[in-house]
Amino acid sequence: xxxxxxxxxxxxxxxxxxxxRMFLVxxxxxxxRVKGLxxxxxxxxxxxxxxxxxxxxxNVGMVRPAxxxxxxxxxxxxxxxxxxxxxxxxxxxDFVGEDRQDAYAxxxxxxxxxxxxxxxxxxxGFSRGGAMALHTAIERRAASVVTWxxxxxxxxxxxxxxxxxxxxxxxxxxxxxxxPERFEDRTPLYQIDRLTAPVLIIHGxxxxxxxxEHARRLEERLSALDKPVETWSFPQYTHYFPPHINRxxxxxxxxxxxxxxxxx
Numbered sequence: 001x002x003x004x005x006x007x008x009x010x011x012x013x014x015x016x017x018x019x020x021r022m023f024l025v026x027x028x029x030x031x032x033r034v035k036g037l038x039x040x041x042x043x044x045x046x047x048x049x050x051x052x053x054x055x056x057x058x059n060v061g062m063v064r065p066a067x068x069x070x071x072x073x074x075x076x077x078x079x080x081x082x083x084x085x086x087x088x089x090x091x092x093x094d095f096v097g098e099d100r101q102d103a104y105a106x107x108x109x110x111x112x113x114x115x116x117x118x119x120x121x122x123x124x125g126f127s128r129g130g131a132m133a134l135h136t137a138i139e140r141r142a143a144s145v146v147t148w149x150x151x152x153x154x155x156x157x158x159x160x161x162x163x164x165x166x167x168x169x170x171x172x173x174x175x176x177x178x179x180p181e182r183f184e185d186r187t188p189l190y191q192i193d194r195l196t197a198p199v200l201i202i203h204g205x206x207x208x209x210x211x212x213e214h215a216r217r218l219e220e221r222l223s224a225l226d227k228p229v230e231t232w233s234f235p236q237y238t239h240y241f242p243p244h245i246n247r248x249x250x251x252x253x254x255x256x257x258x259x260x261x262x263x264x
Contacts, residue, residue: 030098030105040078040115075258201232
């Protein structure tokens with residue numbers, strides 16, 4: 001089911017960057033009022049769209065204005081949904097389940113936004129947002145996709161992250177052993193053959209939050225399908241990169257995005 005992208009409300013939000021305007025947005029996703037943060041260069045020009053899909057769940061990994069502003073300052077109109085049930089939004093977040101609709105509707109919102117070049121929308125996912133980004137690129141025509149420390153296999157996350165198992169059993173309704181189909185539905189690797197956009201994988205080999213195995217499985221599957229994929233691996237880094245390296249990787253991935261020709 002595809003959600004409507006209707007923007008119901010757009011209110012100014014304090015921006016940490018004087019050259020970037022920010023807005024708190026309320027939009028419709030699958031009939032729910034969901035919140036998100038919009039950031040745009042303060043010059044009135046048209047730009048590529050940039051859908052930022054956060055990691056974590058609920059308040060863990062919540063969207064940070066400084067991070068959104070960082071990407072907007074590189075020359076994008078950025079929209080970052082908080083996902084349903086967060087920051088006053090309706091519904092309940094369910095870890096790459098029905099909340100995928102929030103990402104799809106956010107993509108549609110960007111596509112219809114007046115300052116966005118409608119056929120130039122890129123998708124970025126960090127951590128759990130990596131799976132959200134891949135699902136969105138499967139369901140929508142994106143110009144490119146970047147996963148940074150991204151989840152690609154939900155069952156693997158369950159096996160690796162003992163600290164998340166209680167939450168995952170609650171929101172998914174069981175374990176991978178008991179309900180493999182529920183985990184497969186949330187895992188983009190099983191539907192990746194429908195993806196058309198080029199993919200950039202960024203991952204630290206020392207990542208203990210989302211193991212490098214997620215990146216390896218994604219790259220292997222895309223390569224087997226002859227899909228365009230590039231991997232930037234960083235042997236010395238974990239899930240979080242040092243600030244100066246982080247800034248350089250942001251600049252590099254933004255240049256990579258802008259260099260991608262539409263695959264359709």
